[in-house]
Amino acid sequence: MKFRNFISCLSLFLVAGSSFAADVVDTGRSNLNLRPGATEISNQVYDLHMLMFYICIGIAVVVFGAMTYSMVMHRKSKGAKAANFHENLTVEIVWTIVPFVLLIFMAVPAAYTLIDMEDASQPDVTVLVTGSQWKWNYSYRDYDVEYFSSLATPQAQIKNKLTKGQNYLLEVDRPLVIPTGKKVRFLITSDDVIHSWYVPDFAIKKDANPGFINEAWANVIEPGVYRGQCAELCGKDHGFMPIVVIAKEPAEFDIWIAEQETIARKAKEEEQRLLSMNMSMEELMSKGKSVYESVCAACHMPNGEGLPGVFPSLKGSPMALEDIPGHIDIVVNGSPGTSMASFSKQLTMSEIAAVVTYERNAWGNNTGDLVQAKDVNAIMNGTE
Amino acid sequence: MATTTDTNHADTANDGHASDDHHHHAPSGITRWLFTTNHKDIGTLYLWFAFIMFLIGGAMAMVIRAELFQPGLQIVEPNFFNQMTTVHGLIMVFGAVMPAFTGLANWLVPMMIGAPDMALPRMNNWSFWILPFAFLILLSSLFMEGGGPAFGWTFYAPLSTTYSGDSTALFVFSVHIMGISSIMGAINVIVTIFNMRAPGMTYMKMPLFVWTWLITAFLLIAVMPVLAAAVTMVLTDKFFGTSFFSAAGGGDPVLFQHIFWFFGHPEVYIMILPAFGIISQIIPTFSRKKLFGYASMVYATASIALLSFIVWAHHMFTTGMPVAFEMFFMFATMLISVPTGVKVFNWVATMWRGSLSFEIPMLFAIAFIVLFTIGGLSGLMLAITPVDFQYHDTYFVVAHFHYVLVTGAVFSIMAAVYYWLPKWTGKMFDITLAKWHFWCSLISVNLLFFPMHFVGLAGMPRRIPDYALQFADFNKWISVGGFAFGLSQFIFLALLIKACRHQGESVSSQVWDGAEGLEWEIPSPAPYHTFETPPVVK
Numbered sequence: 028m029k030f031r032n033f034i035s036c037l038s039l040f041l042v043a044g045s046s047f048a049a050d051v052v053d054t055g056r057s058n059l060n061l062r063p064g065a066t067e068i069s070n071q072v073y074d075l076h077m078l079m080f081y082i083c084i085g086i087a088v089v090v091f092g093a094m095t096y097s098m099v100m101h102r103k104s105k106g107a108k109a110a111n112f113h114e115n116l117t118v119e120i121v122w123t124i125v126p127f128v129l130l131i132f133m134a135v136p137a138a139y140t141l142i143d144m145e146d147a148s149q150p151d152v153t154v155l156v157t158g159s160q161w162k163w164n165y166s167y168r169d170y171d172v173e174y175f176s177s178l179a180t181p182q183a184q185i186k187n188k189l190t191k192g193q194n195y196l197l198e199v200d201r202p203l204v205i206p207t208g209k210k211v212r213f214l215i216t217s218d219d220v221i222h223s224w225y226v227p228d229f230a231i232k233k234d235a236n237p238g239f240i241n242e243a244w245a246n247v248i249e250p251g252v253y254r255g256q257c258a259e260l261c262g263k264d265h266g267f268m269p270i271v272v273i274a275k276e277p278a279e280f281d282i283w284i285a286e287q288e289t290i291a292r293k294a295k296e297e298e299q300r301l302l303s304m305n306m307s308m309e310e311l312m313s314k315g316k317s318v319y320e321s322v323c324a325a326c327h328m329p330n331g332e333g334l335p336g337v338f339p340s341l342k343g344s345p346m347a348l349e350d351i352p353g354h355i356d357i358v359v360n361g362s363p364g365t366s367m368a369s370f371s372k373q374l375t376m377s378e379i380a381a382v383v384t385y386e387r388n389a390w391g392n393n394t395g396d397l398v399q400a401k402d403v404n405a406i407m408n409g410t411e
Numbered sequence: 412m413a414t415t416t417d418t419n420h421a422d423t424a425n426d427g428h429a430s431d432d433h434h435h436h437a438p439s440g441i442t443r444w445l446f447t448t449n450h451k452d453i454g455t456l457y458l459w460f461a462f463i464m465f466l467i468g469g470a471m472a473m474v475i476r477a478e479l480f481q482p483g484l485q486i487v488e489p490n491f492f493n494q495m496t497t498v499h500g501l502i503m504v505f506g507a508v509m510p511a512f513t514g515l516a517n518w519l520v521p522m523m524i525g526a527p528d529m530a531l532p533r534m535n536n537w538s539f540w541i542l543p544f545a546f547l548i549l550l551s552s553l554f555m556e557g558g559g560p561a562f563g564w565t566f567y568a569p570l571s572t573t574y575s576g577d578s579t580a581l582f583v584f585s586v587h588i589m590g591i592s593s594i595m596g597a598i599n600v601i602v603t604i605f606n607m608r609a610p611g612m613t614y615m616k617m618p619l620f621v622w623t624w625l626i627t628a629f630l631l632i633a634v635m636p637v638l639a640a641a642v643t644m645v646l647t648d649k650f651f652g653t654s655f656f657s658a659a660g661g662g663d664p665v666l667f668q669h670i671f672w673f674f675g676h677p678e679v680y681i682m683i684l685p686a687f688g689i690i691s692q693i694i695p696t697f698s699r700k701k702l703f704g705y706a707s708m709v710y711a712t713a714s715i716a717l718l719s720f721i722v723w724a725h726h727m728f729t730t731g732m733p734v735a736f737e738m739f740f741m742f743a744t745m746l747i748s749v750p751t752g753v754k755v756f757n758w759v760a761t762m763w764r765g766s767l768s769f770e771i772p773m774l775f776a777i778a779f780i781v782l783f784t785i786g787g788l789s790g791l792m793l794a795i796t797p798v799d800f801q802y803h804d805t806y807f808v809v810a811h812f813h814y815v816l817v818t819g820a821v822f823s824i825m826a827a828v829y830y831w832l833p834k835w836t837g838k839m840f841d842i843t844l845a846k847w848h849f850w851c852s853l854i855s856v857n858l859l860f861f862p863m864h865f866v867g868l869a870g871m872p873r874r875i876p877d878y879a880l881q882f883a884d885f886n887k888w889i890s891v892g893g894f895a896f897g898l899s900q901f902i903f904l905a906l907l908i909k910a911c912r913h914q915g916e917s918v919s920s921q922v923w924d925g926a927e928g929l930e931w932e933i934p935s936p937a938p939y940h941t942f943e944t945p946p947v948v949k
């Protein structure tokens with residue numbers, strides 16, 4: 028009777044299992060297991076994982092087999108009489124030694140792979156990866172290229188107002204680009220809390236610790252797009268800071284990086300040009316609104332009211348109504364000892380000017396104040 | 412195992428109040444429970460407290476699973492989601508599992524070693540009654556402006572310091588109280604076992620449950636102060652300008668993790684060693700055969716406890732340790748599987764050629780062995796540093812620790828309650844309800860936690876309120892399993908209420924056919940005072 032129950036449970040699981048298997052066929056890639064990944068190391072890791080898995084299955088078959096045999100054959104209801112033994116030194120020594128030997132078979136290949144993974148010396152390309160709430164910054168140490176990479180999925184999809192795209196929550200505005208066939212070293216750190224840079228296809232998960240730099244490396248075999256996520260709880264939007272890495276052939280990478288250097292240089296020139304210009308209230312407000320919504324709204328909320336007790340409100344706040352230089356200063360330099368970060372790296376002077384103007388004139392903060400790029404420059408470079 | 416020669420005296424002395432067991436020297440009504448120094452009353456208080464916390468923590472898990480039922484944000488905001496995962500973890504660890512084991516220790520340790528009560532009964536009262544205040548403080552913080560703690564039950568700095576809300580102070584204070592309670596409970600267990608064993612109850616005759624609790628109590632005394640230090644440093648970093656965990660002031664955020672896991676890993680064994688003890692009591696009873704390898708069980712428990720102090724950094728492989736440290740912690744961690752394996756093999760050998768029957772406690776015990784072993788094997792996989800880089804902080808880890816904590820620790824507590832409940836109440840519980848409870852829990856808990864292995868391997872990080880579409884199908888199933896497991900516990904609640912009203916058939920003092928030990932030689936229900944004259948154990 029109870030045994031029949033057990034069989035029916037088992038068949039239920041098999042049915043459930045086969046429906047999962049059908050899903051796998053639909054999406055074309057495994058939802059069930061690790062992926063072998065895109066580097067030689069990640070393939071080694073996959074092999075280790077499978078080795079461990081099979082050893083564990085073997086142990087489970089032996090242990091559960093013996094248990095099931097007892098449960099079927101040594102039942103009181105079948106008239107089984109209990110034997111009298113309760114120790115056996117030989118058996119006990121055997122089942123202490125045998126697992127120990129098995130462990131050595133797991134430990135040796137694991138140690139070799141680990142040594143390879145932790146050797147980030149002699150890289151061809153180095154990228155400094157900096158986590159901050161809730162975006163990544165990529166800075167190429169050998170080129171004059173640095174940019175932020177944040178979630179590209181629209182809020183409307185997250186709030187279920189639009190159909191979710193194929194790469195929902197795994198898409199960014201500016202992916203990291205690296206060359207294939209080269210040893211790329213990642214130096215990983217953080218500006219605020221601990222994050223973790225996790226790209227499954229490279230078998231990399233390395234914590235970004237504020238004030239310390241960690242290393243990891245990948246040598247990607249095939250060009251492609253590889254996606255990951257922040258893996259260490261880092262506050263409210265921890266689930267919304269994905270990682271996208273595009274691996275390109277070295278020649279294409281060289282073209283791309285040259286383009287980026289040109290873009291970066293032009294942006295700097297443009298910033299200098301804007302310093303001498305005054306923008307109108309309309310321009311400042313519309314630019315400020317878009318900057319606010321993509322950068323500030325995560326904490327201070329789109330309505331400027333913040334999250335009571337967590338993130339302060341800007342609506343009606345003295346900070347946004349009174350002293351202008353103080354307002355610019357907190358955006359430029361952040362507020363030490365709080366979650367308010369410095370935005371001087373992420374935003375241009377004209378963007379900071381626009382967003383400060385927006386905060387001083389939106390949601391009923393009708394100060395009428397205009398802030399221009401040169402005002403920001405004065406605070407940043409102390410020319411005033 | 413042990414037989415008594417002098418139980419007659421105790422029996423006749425207690426027969427009188429076996430029938431009205433709650434009126435002996437004790438005030439009635441609420442003051443009975445407030446002022447009680449009786450180990451059985453305090454055990455009951457602990458167990459009910461743990462069960463209420465289990466339901467509250469479970470309700471939070473239901474919020475989590477409801478939000479994760481499908482992709483997108485539907486029910487809660489991310490900040491509240493983080494509070495739910497944090498407080499769920501804290502409540503289940505400190506409010507449900509640990510007090511439940513302390514409650515079992517209170518009820519059973521004196522009865523198993525032939526002692527009249529715990530050694531320090533007034534402290535026993537205090538160690539229980541500060542607990543409700545600890546959890547009141549923690550739960551009330553959820554209603555503060557900005558909400559309760561949202562940094563995970565592991566409260567990694569600086570998320571819990573510079574970047575946390577003001578409720579952190581309440582969190583710190585409540586963890587302090589929980590720690591004080593645990594330490595006092597542990598001292599009581601140790602002092603009782605050292606000093607109050609009946610004549611002839613030598614250490615190597617003690618039931619395994621007593622042994623595992625003795626070792627657990629030492630672990631508690633060793634590591635709860637470390638937790639207290641960690642939360643105190645968080646408090647001063649946040650409110651008093653110290654920089655223990657801030658690089659800007661010469662500290663190190665990873666130092667926090669070393670301190671936390673130096674507490675945290677032994678804590679894992681605090682939550683599983685008493686479970687090993689329970690299973691080692693139940694399996695022999697329903698196999699009608701002595702426990703295989705009693706001595707090796709004791710040594711294995713002690714070696715697990717010792718090893719637990721040198722493996723903490725396997726929780727921190729991704730923090731960027733030197734490769735030599737990673738190797739040390741990998742090998743030390745793998746080593747733990749040897750004594751743990753010995754335990755599982757001993758249980759199977761106890762069943763081997765026994766005369767098995769499958770009463771409810773045995774069903775839970777067998778489910779424990781199978782499912783705990785699955786959790787143990789995934790733990791072995793997690794020990795391998797290079798693959799841990801893949802598993803770490805994904806749902807694979809969530810699956811692993813829920814297999815060892817829910818189908819491990821919690822199932823063992825349920826097994827224990829079913830095993831000793833007739834001894835406590837004198838009546839057999841409602842077996843039909845118990846069977847429903849077991850089968851519903853068993854099926855739903857696997858639907859809940861097994862697919863987590865798959866989404867974890869496919870790369871879903873833990874502690875996220877929303878996820879990519881490739882994880883959607885499994886998460887739906889996981890949530891369905893979660894709701895079903897949650898509902899199944901109301902069957903247990905109904906059964907417990909019936910049992911507390913003393914409904915059901917009266918049972919003999921032995922209750923179960925093959926049960927051995929001092930607690931089965933006193934009448935059922937166990938009288939308010941037992942072993943006022945110590946039994947003599949041969």
